[in-house]
Amino acid sequence: MTRTLIQGGWIVGFQQGHHAILRDGVVVYEDDCIVHVGADYAGAVDAVILAAGKLVAPGFVNIHALANVDLQTLVLDTNEDGLATSEAMAKHGVGELEFRTDQLAASARFSLLQLLKGGSTTIVEITAMAPSGFETSRNEAPALADAAGELGARLYVSHKFRAGKRYLNSSGVWRYHWDPAAAQAGLDYAQEIVGRYEGAYGDRIRTMIFPYQFDACTPDLLAAAKAAAVQLKVPIHLHVAQSLFEFHDCLRRHGKTPVQLLDSIGFLDEQAILTHLIYTTLHPAAGYPVGDVSDLQIVAGRGATVAHCPVVYARRNRVLGSFARYRELGINVGLGTDTFPQDMIEEMRWATLGGKWMDRDANRATARDVFNAATLGGAQALGRRDIGRLAPGAKADIIIVDLHRLHNGPVDDPIKTLVYAAAGSDIETVIVDGRTVVADGKAPGVDEDALREAAVAAHRWQLGELAARNPTGKPAGVLFPTSYPVIEGAP
Amino acid sequence: MTAPPKVTLIDGGVVVGYQQGGHVILPAGQVVYAGDRILFVGREYAGPVDERIDARGKLVIPGLINHHMAFGIHMQLYRLDATTPNSYNASLGMGVQSERAYHGDGPQATDWRASAAFAMTSALRSGTTTFVMVPNYGSHPYRGRVGSDQELVDCVGGSGLRAYLALPHMSGAVRGKPDGTIEWVQLDAQGWEGLEQAVEFARSHNGAYGDRIRTFLFPYQADNCSPALLRATHAAARELGCLLKIHTAQYLLDFHEVIRRRGKTPIEYLYDLGFLGPEVSVAHAIFTQRHPWTAYPVGADGDTQRLVESGASVAHCPVVYARNGFVLHSFSNYVRAGIPVSLGTDTSPHDMFMEMRTAALLCKLTEADATAGTAREVFDAATLGGARALQRDDLGRLAPGAKSDIVLVGLEKTHLAPVAAIDPIKALVYCANGDDVDTVIVDGVVRVANGKMPGVDLDRLWAGAELFNARLRASVAQLYYLNQPVTEFYEPAFPTWQSEEETA
Numbered sequence: 001m002t003r004t005l006i007q008g009g010w011i012v013g014f015q016q017g018h019h020a021i022l023r024d025g026v027v028v029y030e031d032d033c034i035v036h037v038g039a040d041y042a043g044a045v046d047a048v049i050l051a052a053g054k055l056v057a058p059g060f061v062n063i064h065a066l067a068n069v070d071l072q073t074l075v076l077d078t079n080e081d082g083l084a085t086s087e088a089m090a091k092h093g094v095g096e097l098e099f100r101t102d103q104l105a106a107s108a109r110f111s112l113l114q115l116l117k118g119g120s121t122t123i124v125e126i127t128a129m130a131p132s133g134f135e136t137s138r139n140e141a142p143a144l145a146d147a148a149g150e151l152g153a154r155l156y157v158s159h160k161f162r163a164g165k166r167y168l169n170s171s172g173v174w175r176y177h178w179d180p181a182a183a184q185a186g187l188d189y190a191q192e193i194v195g196r197y198e199g200a201y202g203d204r205i206r207t208m209i210f211p212y213q214f215d216a217c218t219p220d221l222l223a224a225a226k227a228a229a230v231q232l233k234v235p236i237h238l239h240v241a242q243s244l245f246e247f248h249d250c251l252r253r254h255g256k257t258p259v260q261l262l263d264s265i266g267f268l269d270e271q272a273i274l275t276h277l278i279y280t281t282l283h284p285a286a287g288y289p290v291g292d293v294s295d296l297q298i299v300a301g302r303g304a305t306v307a308h309c310p311v312v313y314a315r316r317n318r319v320l321g322s323f324a325r326y327r328e329l330g331i332n333v334g335l336g337t338d339t340f341p342q343d344m345i346e347e348m349r350w351a352t353l354g355g356k357w358m359d360r361d362a363n364r365a366t367a368r369d370v371f372n373a374a375t376l377g378g379a380q381a382l383g384r385r386d387i388g389r390l391a392p393g394a395k396a397d398i399i400i401v402d403l404h405r406l407h408n409g410p411v412d413d414p415i416k417t418l419v420y421a422a423a424g425s426d427i428e429t430v431i432v433d434g435r436t437v438v439a440d441g442k443a444p445g446v447d448e449d450a451l452r453e454a455a456v457a458a459h460r461w462q463l464g465e466l467a468a469r470n471p472t473g474k475p476a477g478v479l480f481p482t483s484y485p486v487i488e489g490a491p
Numbered sequence: 492m493t494a495p496p497k498v499t500l501i502d503g504g505v506v507v508g509y510q511q512g513g514h515v516i517l518p519a520g521q522v523v524y525a526g527d528r529i530l531f532v533g534r535e536y537a538g539p540v541d542e543r544i545d546a547r548g549k550l551v552i553p554g555l556i557n558h559h560m561a562f563g564i565h566m567q568l569y570r571l572d573a574t575t576p577n578s579y580n581a582s583l584g585m586g587v588q589s590e591r592a593y594h595g596d597g598p599q600a601t602d603w604r605a606s607a608a609f610a611m612t613s614a615l616r617s618g619t620t621t622f623v624m625v626p627n628y629g630s631h632p633y634r635g636r637v638g639s640d641q642e643l644v645d646c647v648g649g650s651g652l653r654a655y656l657a658l659p660h661m662s663g664a665v666r667g668k669p670d671g672t673i674e675w676v677q678l679d680a681q682g683w684e685g686l687e688q689a690v691e692f693a694r695s696h697n698g699a700y701g702d703r704i705r706t707f708l709f710p711y712q713a714d715n716c717s718p719a720l721l722r723a724t725h726a727a728a729r730e731l732g733c734l735l736k737i738h739t740a741q742y743l744l745d746f747h748e749v750i751r752r753r754g755k756t757p758i759e760y761l762y763d764l765g766f767l768g769p770e771v772s773v774a775h776a777i778f779t780q781r782h783p784w785t786a787y788p789v790g791a792d793g794d795t796q797r798l799v800e801s802g803a804s805v806a807h808c809p810v811v812y813a814r815n816g817f818v819l820h821s822f823s824n825y826v827r828a829g830i831p832v833s834l835g836t837d838t839s840p841h842d843m844f845m846e847m848r849t850a851a852l853l854c855k856l857t858e859a860d861a862t863a864g865t866a867r868e869v870f871d872a873a874t875l876g877g878a879r880a881l882q883r884d885d886l887g888r889l890a891p892g893a894k895s896d897i898v899l900v901g902l903e904k905t906h907l908a909p910v911a912a913i914d915p916i917k918a919l920v921y922c923a924n925g926d927d928v929d930t931v932i933v934d935g936v937v938r939v940a941n942g943k944m945p946g947v948d949l950d951r952l953w954a955g956a957e958l959f960n961a962r963l964r965a966s967v968a969q970l971y972y973l974n975q976p977v978t979e980f981y982e983p984a985f986p987t988w989q990s991e992e993e994t995a
Contacts, residue, residue, distance in 0.1 A: 013988050022988035039990065073910045076917050077851075077865040114905045314852040315921070316861045341906035341922040350852070356816035357856070366572035368984040404953070406613035407840035407925050410960035412569040415984035420568050420814060421840045423924035424906060452908045459909040483867040483916035484507070486516040489534055 003030045004434070005045040006398065008056035010414040013037040014389035019371070021414065027056055029396035032202075032434040037390050049429065051400045055414045059121025059397035059432065060344040061378025061388045064237075064275045064307040064336025067115075067125035067144055069107045069459045072339045074466070074480050076315060082479035085131035086471030090167035090177040093132045097465050103458045104139055108147040110455035111342070113443055116153055118343045118424040121397035121432045122378065122387050123148070124156040124237065124273070124307075126338065129212055131167075134182035136160045136212075141193045149201040151446065152437035154397065156382065158210035158237065159193040161186020163221045168471070174245070176216070183221050187211075187228060194232050204433055206382075207234050214240035214258055215249060223265045230271075235382060237273045237307075238262075242318075247279035247286055257281060259295040268302035273381050275307035275336065276320075283321040293329055300330040305381035308373065309338035310350035323355030324364035327373075334377035335370070343424030348374050352419060367419040400429035496526030496935065497541035504546025504899065505915050507553065508532040509888035514871070516915065522551055524895040527701075527935045532889050548903040549929055550915045553889050554620025554653075554896030555843040556877025559736075559774050559806040559835025562626040563606035564956055566963060567838045570981055571814055597966030598959050600638040604646045605955025607637060611650035612952055614841035616944060617925020620896035620933045621653040621877065621886055623736065623772070623806075625837065628659045628711050632681065634688050640696065648700040651938045653896065655734070655881065657709035658692045660685025662720045665712075665744075675714065675748065682720045686710075690727050697733065703934055706733055713739035713757055714748050721766050728770065734881065736772040736806070737761070740794075746778035746785055756780060758794035767801035772833065772880050774806035775819070782820045798830050804880035805830055807872065808837035809849040822854040823863040826872070831879035834872045842925035843873050851920055866920035899930035 006029075011022040014037070028036040028045065036043075075082050099107060115123050125144055129136050141159045148155035163183035164176040187209075194207040209229040211217045217225075222238070229236040241247055241258045250258045259280060262268050280295035281288040299306065308320060320326070326333050335347045348370040355365025379388030386394045401418065403411050405426055411417045430438035437443060467476035506520030509532070523531035523540070531538070598606070614622055624647070626633060637643045640658075647654045662682020665675050686708075693706035708731070710716045710724045716737075728735045740746055740757040749757040758779055761767050779794035780787040798805065805825050812818065819825075825832050834846045847869040854864025878887030885893045900919065902911040904927065911918035931939035938944065 019985045020988040021985050069909055078862060117905055317855040317859050319856055340910055353813045357818055360816055362815040363573045406616050407842050409564050409839045410956050413983045416568050416571055425926055456908050456912045482914045484514045484516050489519055
């Protein structure tokens, strides 16, 4: 048994059901659990971490974290032709883009490292699905579980599956290619993954059922997935209402909004995480009467969680209808990163900036609201009272942030400074389950240079493969244009 | 006779060079400078070299031009997320000052200098090499707040930055009255006296510190300047051959006040007055006919056309306004119309990367277009846009003959590397922050090396900043905003921890 004391400048402690700021206090943890938060500590300790003048906060609970080398950054500032799926790809598996085993391991480890360094101590992972697949690679969940086991992350891992693949046909019309049998095989394997990894690595690894995208799943598949999750007693995760097309296609197919459909099949409850849930009856682009919150009332009434990932959507010109209204109606909101650089501070910042703008209200979507979402909201989504907070009995998942950097300036309120001024690289120390996984901004025992180079190589490979198989026939330079012309040297 | 300046070769980095009117990317490139001038940008420099800077794994960019920089520690962070409904804190009129603002019990001149020094150092640390000074003016005379004019100039000269300085002036103030109403107060004598002082300052200090410091005229807010004062200021600038900066169309409140007073939009008013021209930087030009909240017909955009015709530039500072829930409509609309758009840190943090990112993302949202507000456009704004606004073809670019204002950014980092491997500019704009800056060279002098600032006493800087902050806070605590004590507006994000006795 090892007892460690952190002496901090500001402690974000948890008491009486909310975070509270303790100046110049201590957090004490024994092995994987916090035993004390207070002004001081009289007992004996084995180790001391000096964090005077620094912010000691609960690690972030990132409920939609990208666990592979990001493809979405390839289409920044441009259209998404570079990621398009052709009919041949969808129907016949032409152009399968799948990592080799070594690439998969590097991709998984690099992404988790980035997440840990950005302060995410609990990671609900999402990975990109190959355009031609009905499932993610069957090697992926094991690779992620093992990478998290090694790097020390707390991970919720899943095997993703779907019944349909959306593609652009030769006339430029969106179509789906359906294969319910393939979906069932994916769901079977997803349940196998739950059995294999739930509670692994000293219970740092837990699992989920993750039907990939609402629009690529039949109601029957969603109901079957839900039944499996209920039976296995694990959360269920789903991308839903992320595009306007999907919202209206659902109305056309089922006569219901996505939320109404999910409710009609019993999908919504406290175990459901809905990512990104942008297009509801409230969103101005949906065309419903102004202020129609009926979808949101359904979600709130069932206790489901919305995983909000503002950065990736701001990059694609989309924004939640109202962060404040979701919260005020009683919806549990958590935050996720979903794209590189996976910085939860940046996500908090964009949750508040986007939220203030959409509501024309400087005083909503506050630093308090978004910090709560990044910690307590995520914990609630996972049905846990032992993460997202610093209190006796909670897991020793702790970050130490150095606010004494020039860009932060003098601090009046450490939470406002964190949300409005700080950067992920201000996070110095990350502790998960009592183990220090990032110290002084570096991961002890990890060859970060080699891992980074492997990730860069995998990313270059992805770009080349995507360009070579692209159905539009456009060259890489057109699909993935650089900001400025690149002048290569003489060979 | 002085010795020729030593020649420095920055070697092996990914260089953002400038050729044929735009930036280009040179992997494994070289930049060579001697003293304050760049000699060479390319590969395989053949001349003699005195010293080398290894830039492998780094991006070499022109120093960033912070064209509208709050001259000091900004108190906005504290004022965010007000807990009492207060419409005038939002887009209507954030700039309304309490009648009792700046009553003299607050920070002293040394504190204001400490605050400015802290802001300049943090800007320099994060890649700003040129800044244009924008003090939070309030409504009392600015002259003397930071000490004598010479003390102001020396404070800036000592920072190592390239700077444009002015004593702002105006002939009025907008005040929140205790009864909740708002009044524009006319202070003509103050305006004329302020102009006289500003001209004297501009004339006396232009070219100081080996021409690192230049001066301009700054009639502070269009709604707080009489037409006569604006005309006289414009004429004075012409005579001095200096640049002009003015705040306008920054709140809905000043938009409607100018409509009420002049029957014109703020941009239209300045245009018709003959005030706008290529030497004028308009900050922030948010509330124009194109902004949806001004309720002009959809598609009306005469204000943008007036800016285009005049040649005036727009200074865009998205962060400070986004925190209050409002946004320019839009950055790319101005850029694509041909208006020189510059960026500035009108609040803390003085991090141009945050401004670039915020400009890009908010532009995409306002235009509902992922291909608007590109990394290229915002990086151009932070470099070439600022240079155009300053009418300088020797800043904001890495090219032979340009000033040796050069910044190196480390790319071999977990949060940057894969994106940077494909497009380092997108990595900068979408993933980086000011602390990723590794080296900063201004006018040929290395001011930041390996993330450290040789010769800067950081402990002293922090102590001065903390003292300034404490004194400002004490003075703010006595202020009323409209009819309420300001302390009632602002609460910390979370309550203070209670001890066991308190919770028992």
